[in-house]
Every structure is written in structure tokens, then in C-alpha cells.
Amino acid sequence: MIRLQDIDLNLLVVFQLMYRERKTGPVAEQLGLTQPAVSNALARLRKALNDELFERTARGMRPTPFADSIAESVGYALSTLQDGLNYKERFDPLTSDRSFCINMTDLGEMYLLPQLMAHLAQYAPNVTVSTVRDHGHTLKEELETGSIDLAIGLLPQLEAGFYQRRLFDQDYVCLMRKDHPFAKGELSLEEFAKSEHIIIEAHDTGHGRVEKILTKSGIARVSKLKLPHFISAPYIVANTDLIATVTEKLALQTAETLSLEIKKHPIEIPPAQINMFWHRRFHQDSGNVWFRNLIFEMFSE
DSSP: OOOGGGSOHHHHHHHHHHHHHOSHHHHHHHHTOOHHHHHHHHHHHHHHHTSOOEEEETTEEEEOHHHHHHHHHHHHHHHHHHHHHTTTOOOOTTTOOOEEEEEOOHHHHHHHHHHHHHHHHHHOTTOEEEEEOOOTHHHHHHHHHTSSOEEEEOOGGGSSSEEEEEEEEEOEEEEEETTSTTOSSOOOHHHHHHSEEEEEOOTTSTTHHHHHHHHHTTOOOEEEEEESOSTTHHHHHTTSSEEEEEEHHHHHHHHHHHTEEEEEOSSOOOOEEEEEEEEGGGSSOHHHHHHHHHHHHHHOO
């Protein structure tokens, strides 16, 4: 049986950082130690826990199954302890220089970031933001370790074990240039089938389901262009006779500037519920609480 009194708490701090970074260099830099000192700490922890914990690979240190099994518990315990020791500390957006990382799509960046960054410039001038894309199974891990603070989007893989809050529903429309042959009146199913289309696959996002729905509808479409993301579609539509199925928010943000026409989609596509997710380890973190409440107040519908 492993007893807490037999383990130096600092070794668990090293473990948590190594689990996140996978390399001794960044861990040593964050802790103000040398790389040999980090390696020595890991050696002591390996002996105490009777497990290798990390194995060397070409891409860095890979956790063992045992390390994977204890990572969340160790992280949660250290976070709880730190919050308890600093219970008097409150997040002050006016003075904080904290950096927040959000997992979101290109659509999320286009819709959320202009307003969010303008607000931060006025009310949290030293706070910085970075964004990353969903990398599948690593998203859960990065939310657990805190390298990502929030995830925003259609993310069914996060529904279990994570807190979530609904922001808005995302509808889908057809987008075409104002002088398109079918720009007048409603877009019929027949006209939709006759048109040439941009196919937006969006495999790395929850929006990829839209293409599956359109394919299953049985309506044959002439595919002239395939794109991995939505963001360039309005600019291409503006200069061609192609039609694109896009989110309504993207259409509304680009229609006036690019002289585009927005049409109700002739095929019924269920709206996507866009949620905000965070890990339970950071549910009481004062900075995380402030940041997610700000996003909710600014963008919830």
C-alpha cells in the first residue's frame, strides 16, 4: 500500500507538469530546476510508486497506463490544495496578466473573438487569449490538466464528466452571391439539386455531421469544390455560382460585406447546440469562473 507520508508532495508537482509537457526541459524551466534535478525527482517517484511512470519515445515521454490512471486524481488533489491555500485570493481582471486558452473552431474564432477581445482590451487589459483546435482524445486530457481552460462548440465527446453550459443554437443556411441565377425567391429543392456546390467536410469539428445529413438526404449534388473548413466559403461564393451550406452566424457576418444572399435551406438540418465545457478540477477556480461567466454573458442566447 502506498502511503502519503512516504511521498514528497513536490514529486507530485513534477509528475503533474511532466504529464502535461511530456519533456523534462519545459518542466525544469517552469519549476526553476535543472533537467537532471527533474530526472532525479522522477526517479524518486518511480521508486515510491513502483512504476516507470514515463517511457522515452521519439516524441517525448509517454505516460504508462498507471500514470494515466492517477493523473486526474493527482491533478485534482493538487488543484484543490492550491485553491484551499489561496482561498483569500480573488481574480481581478483589471490587474491580472493571466493567459486563457480556448478550444474552438474557425467559426468560433470569427464569431466570438472580435467582441471578446474588444471587451478584454477595456476591462481586462493584461489578460491574453490563445485558441487551439480539437485534437480528438487529447482535448479531454488537456482540459483535465488545465492546458486548455474552456472548450466551445458542438462537442458530444465531452458530455460525460465535464461541466457544460449552453450558449446558443447554430442553424444552417444556403449562401450564394446576390446575382446568382437562383437568388430570387425561395431556394427550392430542385434548384438546390441543380446547383454546383462547395462541400465543406469539417472532419475535425462537430459540424461535420451536416455533410453526412446532406449525403443521406438522397439529393444528388454537383460537387465542384471540397473544403476542410467553413471560413473561406463565403469569399469563394462571392465570386462564383457555387452554393455553400454554412452556419447562419457565418452567413450573417459576411453577407453584407461580400454582397451575398442568405437562403433558408431546402433540406431540414437540425440546429447544432453550441456549448461551453470545462473540467471539474477548475470549477471553483476564480479566474476560470470569471472567464466563462464573461463568455456566457456576452454570447448566450
